[in-house]
């Protein structure tokens with residue numbers, strides 16, 4: 001027996017569903033194309049006028065093996081990794097205590113300072129790149145991974161401070177005060193109580209900085225373009241300028257994206273609330 | 282253990298004066314409760330004693346040493362916050378050991394003290410749990426254990442029971458009393474719940490708008506409140522207040538409430554004659570108003586009046602009965618045998634030997650002046 005209510009299709013929900021599917025397709029299509037190219041054999045890319053197939057004729061890992069064997073790629077990947085880690089360390093080492101001070105020790109003009117901090121990012125990168133490159137040239141930070149890492153930590157510092165301020169604001173002041181009464185110094189309670197409780201939130205900030213550095217092109221390009229170092233985005237640009245080989249380019253792009261995808265999943269896991277559960281109430 | 286002495290303590294936030302001229306001495310081993318309505322300055326006072334809040338004026342002495350400038354960790358105090366402030370990433374035993382580790386106790390001492398605290402507060406078996414895996418009552422006990430294990434001279438407690446459900450609160454109240462008896466430490470306790478204050482304390486300090494309204498043993502503040510605020514704050518259900526005028530009738534003094542009159546007992550006469558003809562406020566507790574039919578005491582019988590029952594709230598052992606007499610409403614605590622029912626008429630008796638008379642202007646108790 002058919003039950004009328006169950007089988008009735010709700011028009012609104014159907015439209016909603018179709019819309020969702022379309023949006024997912026729109027997001028996934030470029031990723032699919034990138035991935036498809038990266039595993040394409042030559043015949044599936046250079047088709048001599050025939051339409052490019054939806055799936056390669058002979059999927060291959062040739063490009064990836066080629067990249068792994070390519071000195072420039074391996075070196076750039078390492079440089080990217082180093083610069084990103086440097087950016088994470090520097091921006092967190094400075095940004096986290098700064099954020100804590102801003103949250104716990106309210107003082108006049110605090111909002112002005114906070115706004116100034118974020119105003120660094122109000123200008124387009126292309127505007128701030130010139131003074132930064134010039135300054136870095138003077139202190140011999142051109143063509144070095146240190147320069148790129150420092151530049152990236154400058155770029156990410158405002159985000160770190162704002163994310164960390166948000167994290168510290170959720171940690172009750174009672175915890176600091178309780179530690180203080182039990183004999184802890186300010187530093188001790190920051191290191192032993194506040195930091196561990198803030199860790200999940202700070203991890204999110206760290207991953208954000210890592211990805212920002214990993215993807216960043218303009219600063220890396222101006223700081224490295226005239227030497228022999230390059231980060232992955234800079235390498236991609238270099239490859240683009242000699243032979244635009246679709247499948248090789250796509251393989252580099254996939255390698256660039258993998259950390260982004262992995263870290264996004266990690267962030268989501270860490271973002272789940274509950275860091276301060278049980279502290280109060 | 283130590284004494285705590287507050288001498289003319291004041292606190293201002295900017296221009297806002299939240300604590301005014303507070304004088305209080307807490308003796309060695311005494312359990313004193315700061316009690317008062319929300320916002321009256323209890324937490325601020327406690328935080329000043331703890332050293333978390335700067336003292337604007339006046340002097341604080343702990344163990345007879347001036348303590349205004351001593352940092353919290355050197356005051357010999359422990360504090361349990363209303364929120365418990367357990368360190369969420371540390372297990373129960375790590376929380377308890379925190380203060381001991383900072384004070385660099387030897388490892389074996391720390392383990393011994395943790396065991397002592399765990400068994401004192403019935404927390405055995407929970408040592409490795411994280412705060413988030415504890416119930417409200419258990420968290421409260423961990424916070425208490427952490428405070429007690431450092432052997433404070435003075436234990437400060439800010440509304441430690443207010444986050445617990447009613448039943449657990451009663452249980453922990455008895456537990457706290459047992460702990461205090463056992464350890465004999467000086468305790469300053471903050472609560473807004475007067476029943477809690479009365480049942481726990483050696484003395485209660487009732488605060489009102491940043492001032493001390495009265496300090497005394499629970500029974501003393503119940504029996505002889507110095508002013509209307511204390512009279513209305515202490516006791517549940519609250520004291521009834523009636524506007525009236527003190528007049529002479531025949532040989533005795535009576536309070537004229539317009540709709541009826543009540544005769545004052547002989548022994549209050551000397552204190553009240555000075556107020557003859559003045560407007561006063563009569564205060565009488567619901568538990569001192571009886572059903573005439575059930576009252577066996579002949580001596581009250583002059584002070585009766587006919588009323589109509591408005592609302593009845595049965596508690597089991599007693600009924601809270603709200604009654605009306607023309608425009609005047611008041612509350613009586615009656616025995617269930619009265620069988621009170623709404624809209625019934627009845628006659629009530631006032632035990633005027635237990636009444637209070639307040640001056641309308643100063644709001645001070647004329648009968649029990651300080």
Ligand SMILES: Nc1ncnc2c1ncn2[C@@H]1O[C@H](COP(=O)(O)OP(=O)(O)O)[C@@H](O)[C@H]1O
Pocket residue numbers: 294297299317318319320321322323324325326
């Ligand atoms: N940091 C502060 N700044 C300004 N006013 C405050 C601050 N802390 C408390 N107060 C005020 O002081 C008064 C007393 O507060 P509190 O001691 O917390 O009261 P209680 O604990 O008795 O409820 C309140 O009116 C409150 O608004």
Ligand SMILES: [Mg+2]
Pocket residue numbers: 323324325
């Ligand atoms: Mg309070």
